[in-house]
Every structure is written in structure tokens, then in C-alpha cells.
Amino acid sequence: MHGPDAEMSRLDFERWRARNPRNRAAYAEMEQLSRLSQRLGETALGRAHLEQRRHPSFLVGPGARIAFATLVVALLAGAAALPLLRGGATAPVIAAGPLATGLGEIRSFRLADGTRVILDTDSAIEQEFTTQARVVRLVRGRARFDVVHDAGRPFMVEAAGRAIFDRGTLFDVALGRKGVRVSLLRGAVEIRNRASPGSDVAPVARLVPGQVFADAPAAGAAQVSAAPGGADQWVRYMLSYDGASLADVVADANRYADRKISLGEPELATVRVTGRFRATPTENLAALLAAALNLRVERTAHGEIVLHKR
Structure with missing residues (x-):
């Protein structure tokens, strides 16, 4: 460790x-x-x-x-x-202002206060540091924050109407099709609806290590639940799922590559997937999914990878 x-x-x-x-x-x-x-x-x-x-x-x-x-x-x-x-995130560099990664790139940055941020593929953040507060806005994608504690300047991440307040913490924040997702690896965070460091609004949720908050949980699931094993390994291009839909798995994988995976039949979207997969190269991931789910892979003349029922 x-x-x-x-x-x-x-x-x-x-x-x-x-x-x-x-x-x-x-x-x-x-x-x-x-x-x-x-x-x-x-x-x-x-x-x-x-x-x-x-x-x-x-x-x-x-x-x-x-x-x-x-x-x-x-x-x-x-x-x-x-x-x-x-193959993982590169060594951190000190950076200010807007930060972003390209397609298939995972990169580490060091903010002015010493906080380390790892940006997932096609992700972006904006920073606003003052003498009273440190605010980072997740514009798109996913980021991991290893926050340097400063009692005089609270650290907050804004994402799609949510405000995540740090308490000396290591945590992930992701923006997806279903809203914000926060995973806590160390320390503590509070999640609120209003992005104001001095807000007295009651938290929507408080997380302990090993928990995840989801804006729109799956049917029958709680908004705060135990994080699936391996969910923290995205910094090594590893995708981990426990009963996720094939549509969500494909959407995640397509964020890393020019060559996209698509589903040949609409009913494949609801097929459930459990396992850990490397996001790249896309061809290998498609082959693994096909073998695990008894599907076949078709490669079109335009380079697209299509999964079909057998």
C-alpha cells in the first residue's frame, strides 16, 4: 500500500x-x-x-x-x-486553469494546493481557488481526487448540480448518462444539492470508505450502496461490473477508442454483465464480451465492431 x-x-x-x-x-x-x-x-x-x-x-x-x-x-x-x-496514469504535473484529457488518455495532475487529480479518458475540470475555498468543477467524464487537507479552505467538487464536500479524502466523481456517481476510497465526503461552501443545507448523503453514491440507481437499488470490487481500477484502464447492462458496458468502452462497439439487436442492451475487463484495445474487449455472453463479433467495412446474437 x-x-x-x-x-x-x-x-x-x-x-x-x-x-x-x-x-x-x-x-x-x-x-x-x-x-x-x-x-x-x-x-x-x-x-x-x-x-x-x-x-x-x-x-x-x-x-x-x-x-x-x-x-x-x-x-x-x-x-x-x-x-x-x-499503461496507467502518467506522473503528475503541476497545473492550473482548465484541465482535460483526450480520447483514450488517462493523466495525472497536481493542483496548486498539492491535491492530486487523475482524469479519465475524455474528461475535463475547471478550477477556482480563492483564499476562502477551493472549488473544482467536473465538466465531463470522471476524475479521482486525492485531496490535501486545509481546514481554512474547504475543498469542493461541483458536478451536475451536486456538491461533494471533502473531509481529507480520496474519492472518484463521474458524470454519466444517469447523472453523478461518487465513490469513496478513503476519508469522508458529504454530498449536497447546492454548491456553496458555507451552505447549511443538509447533506443528501454521507459516505464512508467502500461506499458509492448514485444519482439514479438501478431499479430496487439504494442511492448509497457498497462499491463493487475493482471499481477503483479505472486508473489502470480496467472496467469492473457487477450486474451492469451490456449497453452501459459498451458505452463505457466506447469512451476510450475511435473504433466503437455497437449492439446488433436492441434486446442485447439489457443483458447483464459481471466481470473485469481492460477497456483497450476495443477489439479485445469485444471478443471477451462475445465469448462470455455467447455472442458473435462482426466487423463492418467502416471499422465498426458489432455484437450480434448467435
Whole structure:
């Protein structure tokens, strides 16, 4: 959770930590051990051990060979993961004013107050920072906010008539066909109807980590519910669904590519999809959906990808 890919597992991790006090205690203990281990190299024993490791004799003995083999496997696994790491959001750059991403681009920015924002494909925000408040407007798409706490200047995200008030938080805000969707990964947020930092309007909802707020939930679903596993992995181009309609899955995928997927028969729109898929390339995603749902793929002369019933 202190590594470069921590955000891929943040939602599942926070759920696990909140589930049981023993989990929180165990993780705190491991963090302490990690901090202590980083200082071992500064001790006399640690320096002697490092000096011994510089000589070829460290390969003598079966235990040492096993350790070396394990190290090689770890290095190979790390090398194999590099393409995935490179496929995610780029390193943040300090930016002001309107920010936007192009088709198929996920990019990270650092705002003037230190807050980190990751913009999904074809997304845009506007900023208005004053001495009293920090306001960001989500114009389109989706964004993740890792907010730097400042009690004197509240942080707020405006999106389609909703105001999301931060309480030192990591959260996602998305604008879709069905309105605003807010997912909380860490901290706390309040969602209100009026975008005013000094507003005394009662919150529409308060979220705890692992919860999601939906403007227009599915039939029979609550406006605030548990977020599906993997929903936080969009920063790595991964789409995650739990009973979503095929129409929504296709609409999400089409935001990432010029070559679009369409449905050959209207009744396919309501087919339910559960699973995790990489959004790009579109051809691969269409093939996966076809295999999972017993469909066939047609490629038109114009380059369009059409899913049909068999």
C-alpha cells in the first residue's frame, strides 16, 4: 500500500481494514516493522550483512540458492508488470486553469494546493481557488481526487448540480448518462444539492470508505450502496461490473477508442454483465464480451465492431 500501484487496491484494502479491529492492528504492526527494517542497513550488523552479500560466497548452500531463485522470480515478475504500469496514469504535473484529457488518455495532475487529480479518458475540470475555498468543477467524464487537507479552505467538487464536500479524502466523481456517481476510497465526503461552501443545507448523503453514491440507481437499488470490487481500477484502464447492462458496458468502452462497439439487436442492451475487463484495445474487449455472453463479433467495412446474437 506504499508502492506505486497502491491505488489499484485502495478500495479493497480500506474495506478489509475497516472490517475488523484486528485487521487494523495487524496492518499497523506491519507498517512499524517495515519502517524498522528500512533502518537495519544503518546498524553495524546490517552493514556487516550487506558486506557479506557482496561476495560470491552468498550462493553457497541450498537455502541461499532458494533465496536467489526467489529473487530472480520476483525480478522477472516485476519486469512483466512494467507494461501494465506504463499503461496507467502518467506522473503528475503541476497545473492550473482548465484541465482535460483526450480520447483514450488517462493523466495525472497536481493542483496548486498539492491535491492530486487523475482524469479519465475524455474528461475535463475547471478550477477556482480563492483564499476562502477551493472549488473544482467536473465538466465531463470522471476524475479521482486525492485531496490535501486545509481546514481554512474547504475543498469542493461541483458536478451536475451536486456538491461533494471533502473531509481529507480520496474519492472518484463521474458524470454519466444517469447523472453523478461518487465513490469513496478513503476519508469522508458529504454530498449536497447546492454548491456553496458555507451552505447549511443538509447533506443528501454521507459516505464512508467502500461506499458509492448514485444519482439514479438501478431499479430496487439504494442511492448509497457498497462499491463493487475493482471499481477503483479505472486508473489502470480496467472496467469492473457487477450486474451492469451490456449497453452501459459498451458505452463505457466506447469512451476510450475511435473504433466503437455497437449492439446488433436492441434486446442485447439489457443483458447483464459481471466481470473485469481492460477497456483497450476495443477489439479485445469485444471478443471477451462475445465469448462470455455467447455472442458473435462482426466487423463492418467502416471499422465498426458489432455484437450480434448467435
